[in-house]
Amino acid sequence: MKVLHPLVFLLAAFALFVLSANAEPSGLNGGDVETSIALMDLYGKQPEAVHRLYREAYRALAADPKASFATLANDEAVQRLCREQGVTHWGGPMLGCVTLEGARVWLRTLRPARVEVRVTVDGAEKSFGPVESTAQSDMTAVVPVTGLKPSTRYPYRVFVDGKPVSVPPSAAIATAPAESKTGKVRIAFGSCFHRWGLGNRTQEDLIRSRQPAALLLLGDIAVQDRKNHLGFHRADYLLRDFFPGWKDLVASVPVYATWDDHDYFANDLAGVPKRFSPEDRAGVLDVFRRAWNNPAYGFGDQGGGIFFRAQIGPCDVIMLDGRYFRENRKGSFLGDEQMKWLEAHLLDCKAPFIILSCGTMWSDYVSNGKDSWGKWDPDGRERLFSHIERHRIGGVLLISGDRHGARGFRIPRPSGFEFYEFEGGSLGGRRGPPATNEEWKTQLYGISDKYAFSEFNIDATLPDPEVTFNLITDDGKVIYSITLTRSRLTPGGL
Numbered sequence: 001m002k003v004l005h006p007l008v009f010l011l012a013a014f015a016l017f018v019l020s021a022n023a024e025p026s027g028l029n030g031g032d033v034e035t036s037i038a039l040m041d042l043y044g045k046q047p048e049a050v051h052r053l054y055r056e057a058y059r060a061l062a063a064d065p066k067a068s069f070a071t072l073a074n075d076e077a078v079q080r081l082c083r084e085q086g087v088t089h090w091g092g093p094m095l096g097c098v099t100l101e102g103a104r105v106w107l108r109t110l111r112p113a114r115v116e117v118r119v120t121v122d123g124a125e126k127s128f129g130p131v132e133s134t135a136q137s138d139m140t141a142v143v144p145v146t147g148l149k150p151s152t153r154y155p156y157r158v159f160v161d162g163k164p165v166s167v168p169p170s171a172a173i174a175t176a177p178a179e180s181k182t183g184k185v186r187i188a189f190g191s192c193f194h195r196w197g198l199g200n201r202t203q204e205d206l207i208r209s210r211q212p213a214a215l216l217l218l219g220d221i222a223v224q225d226r227k228n229h230l231g232f233h234r235a236d237y238l239l240r241d242f243f244p245g246w247k248d249l250v251a252s253v254p255v256y257a258t259w260d261d262h263d264y265f266a267n268d269l270a271g272v273p274k275r276f277s278p279e280d281r282a283g284v285l286d287v288f289r290r291a292w293n294n295p296a297y298g299f300g301d302q303g304g305g306i307f308f309r310a311q312i313g314p315c316d317v318i319m320l321d322g323r324y325f326r327e328n329r330k331g332s333f334l335g336d337e338q339m340k341w342l343e344a345h346l347l348d349c350k351a352p353f354i355i356l357s358c359g360t361m362w363s364d365y366v367s368n369g370k371d372s373w374g375k376w377d378p379d380g381r382e383r384l385f386s387h388i389e390r391h392r393i394g395g396v397l398l399i400s401g402d403r404h405g406a407r408g409f410r411i412p413r414p415s416g417f418e419f420y421e422f423e424g425g426s427l428g429g430r431r432g433p434p435a436t437n438e439e440w441k442t443q444l445y446g447i448s449d450k451y452a453f454s455e456f457n458i459d460a461t462l463p464d465p466e467v468t469f470n471l472i473t474d475d476g477k478v479i480y481s482i483t484l485t486r487s488r489l490t491p492g493g494l
Contacts, residue, residue: 010285029115031224031232033058036239042199043245053081054242058235060332066283070135073111082110090139093117093158094250098214098312100150100176103254105143106293108241109133109160115141116159118171121148125157138234138290144187150178158357171251177313178212180351181460185313186364187355188253188455190424191218191260191401195236198222201245203451203474210250213312214456215253216319218401219260219359222291227265228280230287236278237291257292258306258319260359260402268371270326285324298324299337307338309345314460316349318342319357326376333377343387346396352465352486353395353458360402362421363409365440367433371402389415394483394490397456397467401425404432406452406471408444408480417491420444420484422469424454429474445471445480452479 029035036058037051059424060075069090072078080088092107105117105128112129126147133141148154153174177183188207197203198221207215218353222240226232240246261268263286265276272281285304289297298305298321307321322343325335334342346354362381364374372382388396398411398421406426411419425432426447435446451474458467464485471480487493 014088015307029224031226031236036195036235039199040239040242041196042064042196043201046387049081049085053078053085053087053112054080054239057238060237061231064231065229067234068135069108069139069234071231072138073135076192079110088160088163088310088364090238092250093156093167093171094251094293095146095173095252095254096256096259097295097310098174098176099146100178100256102145102148102175104293105145105156105158105173106140107133107158107160107165108138108140110139112139113141113160114162115143115144116162117145117156117400118159119145119148119154119156121154127191127235130159138287140290142293144464145173148173148175150175158197165405168248168251170208170248174191174211174213174252179314179460180311181314183313183460185315185458186212186455187214187216187312187315187458188212188453189216189218189355189357189399190427190453192220192357192404192425192428192430193222194218194220194428194430195222195239197430197451198240198243198246200429200451200474201243201248203427203453204245204249206472206474206476207453208253212253214317215249215255216317216355216357216399217255217257217427218319218357218399218403219258220262220428221257221259222424223263225262225266228276228283230283232282234291237287237294255292256308256310256317256319258321258357258359259288259323261323263288267389270323271328271332281324303337305335306336307341311351312458313458314351314353314465315456316351317357318345318354320347320359322359330375331377331379331426333373333380339380339383342384346388346393347391349393351395352460353397353456353467353489354393355397355399355456357399359400360397361400361423362419363411365409365437365443366403385411385413385419389413389417389491395465395467395486396489397422397469399424400455404428404430405435405446405448406454407435407446408471408482409440410442410444412442415491422454424452424471426450426452438472444482447471447479459491 090108097104116129131141296308429451435448
């Protein structure tokens with residue numbers, strides 16, 4: 001048996017000490033396999049057999065920049081360990097695309113296989129699928145589950161080639177509320193999980209216990225600066241799917257995800273970065289979309305990007321892509337076609353509230369606006385805000401990430417109207433730029449160096465619908481809360 005270098009144990013011990021003080025795990029930013037193993041053990045040491053399997057998979061994925069999960073399917077050493085350890089699949093089940101009558105179930109298999117989902121409906125099991133996973137789909141299958149009742153919770157099981165696979169005991173599909181204009185819904189969100197935050201089972205169990213209808217992740221989630229080495233991208237997603245807390249969370253809470261710079265190529269990179277190619281960008285996009293369970297991905301195979309729109313009860317959700325179309329010049333933050341798409345979909349939204357996400361910040365206070373809308377495209381931001389005001393589009397809630405920590409701001413407009421921005425970049429508990437500044441006169445809240453997630457609680461049963469924002473630490477404390485009415489979030493009022 002291979003003996004680990006003592007430094008690995010020192011790193012893990014140091015990380016646990018730092019985490020207990022609510023600080024980021026310094027020294028564990030590296031992308032090598034031993035650092036990944038140390039991250040895997042941050043919140044409870046995993047069995048040596050699990051370490052051995054991840055090391056073998058990492059070896060195969062690291063060996064080739066184009067390595068895929070088909071590479072692992074053809075690697076005898078990896079497959080032998082899977083058989084010995086009774087491993088039936090690499091990742092999932094992960095829920096996504098929740099509707100009032102169902103959801104989609106994502107699974108990554110060891111080899112090409114048929115994936116089936118069986119849902120308990122009125123005391124009997126109903127089967128959905130099978131859907132085949134293939135080399136072209138990076139060994140993933142997404143099974144649509146439909147025909148269920150709104151606002152109802154359904155246990156489910158997953159089968160691969162007719163055999164049941166292990167799923168968390170809490171695995172269940174909770175359908176969305178039937179009322180799209182007068183119901184209630186809770187939606188959790190945040191960014192900057194990074195690999196250490198994905199291991200924080202305490203936080204993930206807390207999110208799951210609050211039973212949000214969905215979890216919106218705004219980037220910097222699992223991949224850490226892997227540039228165009230697609231094998232390393234996949235190794236990081238595989239590490240994500242090894243974390244017990246993550247597996248329990250996504251088996252019962254639907255996830256919607258967009259990327260930011262670290263998931264994309266590396267820190268602050270966008271578009272086609274220097275020394276990379278359009279083919280590199282297409283490769284990173286393909287890895288991302290196979291690793292998630294979103295309703296759509298931008299303009300599809302031909303147009304690229306990962307933005308999308310969804311509706312969850314009385315809330316429209318629009319998640320933007322601030323990376324794929326951006327060029328190395330101001331005025332190109334979303335690209336013209338995505339901006340036109342956004343303007344059209346904002347006009348089409350009918351729900352009382354609209355969550356509008358951006359991987360980086362809408363405001364320009366933090367880090368002198370580094371990588372924000374104001375740095376890249378102040379004219380585009382003005383175009384968007386003016387569009388919302390001109391058409392009196394109500395209930396818009398701006399959410400953002402990128403800047404480690406969490407901060408909120410009012411954004412006053414010359415008209416007297418105010419937008420509200422809720423930045424939730426604290427899922428990884430990382431130390432970031434200054435959390436507050438006395439010169440930031442419109443700031444709502446600010447934290448750094450603490451694990452925290454954000455949520456909206458929407459009540460559209462009221463004559464003037466309300467949304468309550470909560471910022472919650474991983475010990476369950478609500479450290480900031482504010483309630484806003486739709487009329488307050490509507491230019492010119494209702």
